[in-house]
Amino acid sequence: MQRRGFLKALAGAALVGPELYPAASGARETSGNAPVRIGLMLPYTGAYAQLGTNITNGFRLAMAERGQRLAGRGVEILTLDDESNPAKAPENAHRLVSRDKVDVLVGSVHSGVALGMARVVRETGTPWINPNAGAAEITGSLCAANVFRTSFSNWQTIYPLGQVLRARGHRSAVFLTWRYVAGEEAAAAFREGFEQAGGKVVKELYLTFPQTDFQALLTEIAALKPDAVGTFISGAGAIKFLKDYAAAGLRGRIPLYGSGFLTDGILDEVGDVAEGIETTLHYGDGIENKKNQAFRLAYAKTFKLQPDVYAVQGYDAGQLLALGVEAVQGAVGRRAELLSAMAKAKIDSPRGRLVFSSAHNPIQDIYLRKVVGRENRVIGVAHKALADPGRGCKMA
Numbered sequence: 247m248q249r250r251g252f253l254k255a256l257a258g259a260a261l262v263g264p265e266l267y268p269a270a271s272g273a274r275e276t277s278g279n280a281p282v283r284i285g286l287m288l289p290y291t292g293a294y295a296q297l298g299t300n301i302t303n304g305f306r307l308a309m310a311e312r313g314q315r316l317a318g319r320g321v322e323i324l325t326l327d328d329e330s331n332p333a334k335a336p337e338n339a340h341r342l343v344s345r346d347k348v349d350v351l352v353g354s355v356h357s358g359v360a361l362g363m364a365r366v367v368r369e370t371g372t373p374w375i376n377p378n379a380g381a382a383e384i385t386g387s388l389c390a391a392n393v394f395r396t397s398f399s400n401w402q403t404i405y406p407l408g409q410v411l412r413a414r415g416h417r418s419a420v421f422l423t424w425r426y427v428a429g430e431e432a433a434a435a436f437r438e439g440f441e442q443a444g445g446k447v448v449k450e451l452y453l454t455f456p457q458t459d460f461q462a463l464l465t466e467i468a469a470l471k472p473d474a475v476g477t478f479i480s481g482a483g484a485i486k487f488l489k490d491y492a493a494a495g496l497r498g499r500i501p502l503y504g505s506g507f508l509t510d511g512i513l514d515e516v517g518d519v520a521e522g523i524e525t526t527l528h529y530g531d532g533i534e535n536k537k538n539q540a541f542r543l544a545y546a547k548t549f550k551l552q553p554d555v556y557a558v559q560g561y562d563a564g565q566l567l568a569l570g571v572e573a574v575q576g577a578v579g580r581r582a583e584l585l586s587a588m589a590k591a592k593i594d595s596p597r598g599r600l601v602f603s604s605a606h607n608p609i610q611d612i613y614l615r616k617v618v619g620r621e622n623r624v625i626g627v628a629h630k631a632l633a634d635p636g637r638g639c640k641m642a
Contacts, residue, residue, distance in 0.1 A: 281320030282571060282578055285342035287353030287363065288377075290327040293456045293482045294355045296511060298327075301377050301560035303549050305352065307541075308564025310548070316568055317576035324348060328359050330456075335362025343372050349578045350375065352563055355556075357381035357400070357427040364388045373570075373578075373585060377563040378556065381427045385607035387638035391585050394606045396562040398528055399634040400431035400478075401438075404505045406612050406628035407476055407526045408439025411503060416473035418448050422463055423478040425452035432478035432505060440476075448472055458486045464494040475500055480507035485515050492519040506530065506615055506622065511554040513620045520617045528608070529555040529597045530615040530624040538596035553596075562595050569593070605636035 286305065288298035302325065314321050324346055328338055335358070342348045343366060350373045354360050360379030365388070367374040373392045376384055380400035384393065411419055421436050423429035429452065437447045448470055451463045467475060475496075479487050484507070491497055497519065506527025509520050541561065545553040553561075566588055573587030574580045593600040601609050614628040 279320075281322040282316050282350070282576070283322045283324065283346070283348045284567070285346060285348035285351045285353075286323060286325045287328050287338055287342060287351060287359075288325070289330045289355050289359075290325070292330050294330050294480075297355050297378065297481055297556045300511065300554055300556035301355070301563075303545070303551075304553065304557035304560030304562075305377070305564040307545055307548060307557075308561050308568065311544070312568055316571040317574075319571070319576045328354050328356070330354075330356040330359060332356065332358030332362055335359040336366055339363045339366035343367070343370050348372070350567060352377060352560075352567075354379055357431075360384060361388070361427065364393065367392060371581065373581065373588070375563045375566060377559045379428070380431070382431050382634075382637065385603070385605040385634060385636055385639060387640075389605045389636065389639035389641055391589075391641065392581070394566060394588055394602070396566055396600075396608060397559040398610075399607055400428050401435040402607070402610075402632055402634045403507075403527055403612060404432045404435040404476075404478060405439040406614075406632065407503060407505065408436050408441070408445065409443045410524065410526060410614060410628055411440055411474050411476065412443035412445050414474070414501070416445060416501070418446050418472045419474045419476055420449050420451060420467055420470055420472045421447055421476045421478075422451040422453075422460075422467070424455035424457075424483070426455040429455070429478055436476050436478075456483060458483050460487050460490045461494075464490060464496060467500065468494065468496060472500060475502050477502065477504040477508050479504070480510070481512070484508050485512050488512075488516045488519050488523075506555065506613075509615075509617050509622055511556065513617065513622070521619075523617045524625075525615050525617075525622065526612050526628045527555060527615060527622075528610045528612055529558050530613045531621040532624045533597065533613075535596075535598065537594050541596040558596050562593055562597075562600060565593050565595070566591055603633045603636060604641060605634070605639040607634045607636060609633045 352375045355378045357379040368390050376395040378397045421433050433450045504525045506525040569591045570584045570588040574583050612629040612632050613624045614626040615622040616625045
């Protein structure tokens with residue numbers, strides 16, 4: 247099956263209903279024979295559908311490695327398409343928590359959706375693992391004992407990019423992104439990193455999410471003539487942006503850089519127009535450790551696809567949950583102990599060793615990557631063991 251068709255079919259399958267993996271016969275469970283119920287609230291349609299599917303794949307792989315059991319209990323996965331719609335987020339989260347009685351909530355991709363989820367889980371105390379959305383508030387002013395992130399903060403992945411541009415000799419830059427929470431935070435982080443290093447952001451350019459008509463902004467970039475352009479665009483929007491950037495004649499004139507989401511998971515679709523672009527992210531191709539090699543082999547064998555950063559984030563969400571459930575011997579109702587174990591977790595991740603800050607945001611290496619053929623090849627470390635500042639976090 248062609249890659250796009252496979253993803254579409256897999257995403258569709260995820261919407262059919264819950265997957266139930268019963269507990270092992272005779273397993274001793276402190277909460278009866280009921281499986282651990284996990285709600286995956288992710289986008290399975292729209293611009294971020296592929297990202298949601300890859301996160302789901304990674305999470306499922308983590309469960310499969312444990313025989314579809316956590317501390318002897320079965321696993322029941324319920325999926326819900328959040329449509330990347332922040333307006334529906336509270337209702338969708340309440341549906342999984344209050345009606346479906348999930349033990350843990352996992353999601354989402356869109357920062358606006360995640361902020362809606364955050365308010366629900368803070369009210370209910372439901373353990374929540376955020377496998378992508380980078381909004382600063384989640385591990386900032388909305389941080390809580392039951393809130394965890396296995397991905398990144400928007401500040402974390404883009405702050406080092408500004409320093410990379412200055413190291414390349416660029417003194418002026420334009421930053422282009424969508425106007426939504428993630429884009430605005432990324433723009434601020436890029437400005438902080440670039441201007442601390444002595445550069446100057448001459449303008450920030452925004453397009454309403456999820457629009458992809460970049461032509462007017464590209465015309466403005468050509469007129470401004472900055473030394474370089476930084477970006478925070480992802481998914482289907484990134485495919486169009488990279489093609490439009492090249493078609494506008496900018497590719498050979500003004501170097502383009504980005505958060506790694508600019509080029510992650512889309513290189514087969516964009517062809518040569520991404521060649522040579524440098525990005526910063528917490529994962530990339532060619533990371534040499536045993537866990538990454540085993541993960542990539544298992545993922546390719548299971549899904550007939552190469553994994554990307556979204557798959558890694560979903561996989562580590564599964565690993566974090568497993569470590570917590572195993573620490574309480576399956577008694578997920580002992581929430582305080584479960585959350586304490588998760589906060590202290592040390593994860594053997596494909597990206598490298600992963601631990602958590604006091605705000606429950608990953609402390610991790612941010613890699614410098616370069617597009618070489620169909621790879622986001624790691625060429626160095628942009629920042630070692632970078633922790634998000636967690637501004638505004640007051641953990642109860």
